[in-house]
Amino acid sequence: MTPFDIGLLMTGVLLVLVVLGVRVAFAAAFTGLAGMTILFAMRMGFERGALTAIKMAGTIPHSKSVTYALSVLPTFILIGYLAYYAGLTRQLFDASKKWLGWLPGGMAIGTVFATAGFAAVSGASTATSAVFARVAIPEMLEQGYSKRLAAAVVAAGGTLASLIPPSAILVIYAILVEESVGKLLMAGFLPGVVSVLIYVGIIMFMAKWQGGAPSIGGFSWAERFKSVPGTLPIIGVILIIFSSLYYGFATPTEAGSLGAFVVLITAFAKGMHLKQLFQALHETAKLTVMIFTLIWGVLVYVRFLGYAGLPEAFKGFITSLDYPPMMIIVMILLAYAVLGMFMDAIGMLVLTLPVVFPAIMALNGGLDVSAADSVLGMSGAACAIWFGIIVVKMAELCLITPPIGLNCFVVSGVRPDIPVQDVFRGCTPFFVADVLTVAVLVAFPAIITWLPSLI
Numbered sequence: 001m002t003p004f005d006i007g008l009l010m011t012g013v014l015l016v017l018v019v020l021g022v023r024v025a026f027a028a029a030f031t032g033l034a035g036m037t038i039l040f041a042m043r044m045g046f047e048r049g050a051l052t053a054i055k056m057a058g059t060i061p062h063s064k065s066v067t068y069a070l071s072v073l074p075t076f077i078l079i080g081y082l083a084y085y086a087g088l089t090r091q092l093f094d095a096s097k098k099w100l101g102w103l104p105g106g107m108a109i110g111t112v113f114a115t116a117g118f119a120a121v122s123g124a125s126t127a128t129s130a131v132f133a134r135v136a137i138p139e140m141l142e143q144g145y146s147k148r149l150a151a152a153v154v155a156a157g158g159t160l161a162s163l164i165p166p167s168a169i170l171v172i173y174a175i176l177v178e179e180s181v182g183k184l185l186m187a188g189f190l191p192g193v194v195s196v197l198i199y200v201g202i203i204m205f206m207a208k209w210q211g212g213a214p215s216i217g218g219f220s221w222a223e224r225f226k227s228v229p230g231t232l233p234i235i236g237v238i239l240i241i242f243s244s245l246y247y248g249f250a251t252p253t254e255a256g257s258l259g260a261f262v263v264l265i266t267a268f269a270k271g272m273h274l275k276q277l278f279q280a281l282h283e284t285a286k287l288t289v290m291i292f293t294l295i296w297g298v299l300v301y302v303r304f305l306g307y308a309g310l311p312e313a314f315k316g317f318i319t320s321l322d323y324p325p326m327m328i329i330v331m332i333l334l335a336y337a338v339l340g341m342f343m344d345a346i347g348m349l350v351l352t353l354p355v356v357f358p359a360i361m362a363l364n365g366g367l368d369v370s371a372a373d374s375v376l377g378m379s380g381a382a383c384a385i386w387f388g389i390i391v392v393k394m395a396e397l398c399l400i401t402p403p404i405g406l407n408c409f410v411v412s413g414v415r416p417d418i419p420v421q422d423v424f425r426g427c428t429p430f431f432v433a434d435v436l437t438v439a440v441l442v443a444f445p446a447i448i449t450w451l452p453s454l455i
Helices: 003-019 024-044 046-065 068-085 088-100 106-122 125-142 147-162 168-177 181-187 189-209 221-227 229-247 252-269 274-308 310-320 325-339 345-364 380-397 406-414 420-426 428-443 446-453
Strands: none
Touching: 003 024, 003 274, 003 310, 024 046, 024 274, 024 345, 046 274, 068 088, 068 106, 068 125, 068 168, 068 229, 068 252, 068 274, 088 106, 088 125, 088 221, 088 229, 106 125, 106 147, 106 189, 106 229, 125 147, 125 406, 147 189, 147 380, 147 406, 147 420, 147 428, 168 181, 168 274, 168 345, 168 380, 181 189, 181 229, 181 252, 181 380, 181 446, 189 380, 189 428, 189 446, 221 229, 229 252, 252 274, 274 310, 274 345, 310 345, 325 345, 325 380, 325 428, 345 380, 380 428, 380 446, 406 420, 420 428, 428 446
16 A cells, blocks of 8 residues: 555544534544554554654644744733623623614524624634523513524524634644744734624524514613613723734734733632632633644644655645636535534544645645736735635534534524524524635635735
8 A cells, every 4th residue: 555545544544433423533543543643553563653653742742832933822812701700701791782782683683693792802712602592582582582592693603713812723723734823813813803703794684584583672872872881891901902912012912911810810800719819720721732733643643644655645736636726716615514413523524635725726826926927917925825714714614504504503502492403503694604605705815815914
């Protein structure tokens, strides 16, 4: 067997393990280690080959965990949990409700804006959905909203945390493809705004066409302005992160630390107890360890793929296809949509990017190509950022599509009275909205690349 054959075989083993329910991190680490053992044993015998593979796999956790870019993850995650325990989510929702409730489907629209605001300090989709399932769904049901729509708005709104900075998944993408974390975080802002506006349009259309999403009124201007101060800590964190990234006076990690400090002071000012602080730290540590473990396991597999030659083979296959480049990209995005039905977002990206990303860059003309000489009209650096936002948006789809649809399961878990099947059905219009968003971002790449070009 050739190294390429072994690479295909072990990739098949990995997919089988994932389908059987083995955690992606452990399945990837096992297949990567087994694959390297086989490859090295073919060259130097089993004993020396196995020892070399084990030593190589053993160096990856340390060498990758000491990467400075990874230190941004725990700070961004901590901001979200501190904001939750400080009660900022409730105040954010109340303000959105009072300012936007008069629109058709106003409470649902307010929920979308509130989830977007929380996403700008959280970066964790499932956490956003879990928080607003407790905060927003009861009030929407009291106002006569259907359970299906109320649950779907929260599940879909939670996906915005994958795109709106600070986004943990964008940081992971940046690390995997060795791109600027700051530029990718900036690139996610305008696409996030586009996603919010398309969600709002879908909600207003459903409210007019289907009903079941009444507007609410009765709030005076005094009540509206009174709700604004409760949102200032979140607005402050957003300004800290964006201004630091735009003007460059702080790194993303330093910006995350400043944001966490602001939210921590706010939380204590609002009466947060030490027990709640320890809970926030504990949840942050758990999620951080999970992400780091996933990265470690997948990077062992990625190292094996490099020895097997799969990325180069796939890149050669993609560039040899006699089809328009945009058609090839659309087919790759469709493959992501299908894959997302069976894998979680982070696992899907970390497993596919080592193979897909080099192929996309080669399709455009290479990492160092200029915009004038490129196939897609973007420089290599701009294309890497553009594809990152597109693929992360595709990863959002898997959060609301069956059978995995993690956000839908989270909402149903928080609200057992709403079956998960109803949540999935309710998310169908939002799936269409996400497809429309991807189409807009593919057609108008400047929406993604403009802000990063300014820093």
